[in-house]
Amino acid sequence: MVKPRDERVRARFASELDRNFSVVASAGSGKTTAITQRVLSIARSPNAVKILPRLVVVTFTNRAADEMQQRTRQALLQEHLQQEVQTAFNRAFFGTIHSFCMKLLTDFGHYLGLPAPLELVEGDDDLWQEFAQNQTRIGRSLGGKDRAMLLRFVQARDLMELARRARSAVLQVPGLSPCPPLDFAEIYQQIDQAGRDNIAKSQAELREWERRFAGDWEYLRWPVCFTAANAKFTQLWQEQFAPLRQWICEAATCVAAEVQRDYLDFRLDHGLVTYGDQIALAQELLQHSGKSYCNIRSPRREFAKKAFVSYSTRHRTLSRCNFRCCWK
Ligand SMILES: Nc1ncnc2c1ncn2[C@@H]1O[C@H](COP(=O)(O)OP(=O)(O)OP(=O)(O)O)[C@@H](O)[C@H]1O
Numbered sequence: 001m002v003k004p005r006d007e008r009v010r011a012r013f014a015s016e017l018d019r020n021f022s023v024v025a026s027a028g029s030g031k032t033t034a035i036t037q038r039v040l041s042i043a044r045s046p047n048a049v050k051i052l053p054r055l056v057v058v059t060f061t062n063r064a065a066d067e068m069q070q071r072t073r074q075a076l077l078q079e080h081l082q083q084e085v086q087t088a089f090n091r092a093f094f095g096t097i098h099s100f101c102m103k104l105l106t107d108f109g110h111y112l113g114l115p116a117p118l119e120l121v122e123g124d125d126d127l128w129q130e131f132a133q134n135q136t137r138i139g140r141s142l143g144g145k146d147r148a149m150l151l152r153f154v155q156a157r158d159l160m161e162l163a164r165r166a167r168s169a170v171l172q173v174p175g176l177s178p179c180p181p182l183d184f185a186e187i188y189q190q191i192d193q194a195g196r197d198n199i200a201k202s203q204a205e206l207r208e209w210e211r212r213f214a215g216d217w218e219y220l221r222w223p224v225c226f227t228a229a230n231a232k233f234t235q236l237w238q239e240q241f242a243p244l245r246q247w248i249c250e251a252a253t254c255v256a257a258e259v260q261r262d263y264l265d266f267r268l269d270h271g272l273v274t275y276g277d278q279i280a281l282a283q284e285l286l287q288h289s290g291k292s293y294c295n296i297r298s299p300r301r302e303f304a305k306k307a308f309v310s311y312s313t314r315h316r317t318l319s320r321c322n323f324r325c326c327w328k
């Protein structure tokens, strides 16, 4: 076998078990071999029986995880290590990040009050439809006044769509400041150049919009500014409406978060999780600071943090000798 030029750093990766490494290496450069060597070093170490059951090897695909596990098992068998080391190795985890999260949820999800068993739902269109049909009153997380105000500008179905598209990105309901007072005096002070630049027309539009706003119009479409996109008046118009637009964005985000929470509860009631849920709930589990968490904190959390081995196949176009290690 031809020795690679970076043999020294590969050896460090394989043998220095008390260090964390980040390795970036191209396809076929020896990542699986290096990780196998590192696991072998663990297996040869005096506390192998303790460490191996806590070992977590995460890959991008199940196929890569299977290959990694098989190659490591084969290498271990060739070492003729004690049976108890083999048994400990059989308890190590090899899989994708999603399957690892699912394992955490299966083993410890009850700390979050999750039902068991949980099942993965990949295409959730039908489930969403069923949920949306039962969602008769959205926006309860806002006060009655704010909710009514938001629904004058944004339709409930658009808020539902926003929640659907945002997925689990905004699960926490953000705090909402009061709706800003409207003051368009500066817009009305602008002078039209003999009707040429559409300022008067825009002002008339705004006047009508304000009349509706002050009245009991349930749904308000945005007033149209008729001046050119690069006109100073247009800029002023946008500036004057910015606080209201910002408030609407924030209020809509609150509702989206509320709907997402409801949808998550709905999925969990049905014992279903999406790929995104697996990650988000596992994260929640690890961050959970309640008393009961003490039970999972050690040694499981440590095992998730310390024994985590991952590898990357980025920079596929780079040539052979770029097996680089960096360590902290
Ligand atoms: N240190 C090394 N010295 C010499 N050859 C090596 C070394 N490490 C790996 N190889 C050889 O390089 C080839 C690829 O190794 P390996 O499968 O570990 O690479 P990989 O980076 O995991 O590949 P992939 O990107 O396809 O997953 C194998 O034939 C292996 O025997």
Ligand SMILES: [Mg+2]
Pocket: 031, 032, 033
């Ligand atoms: Mg590989």
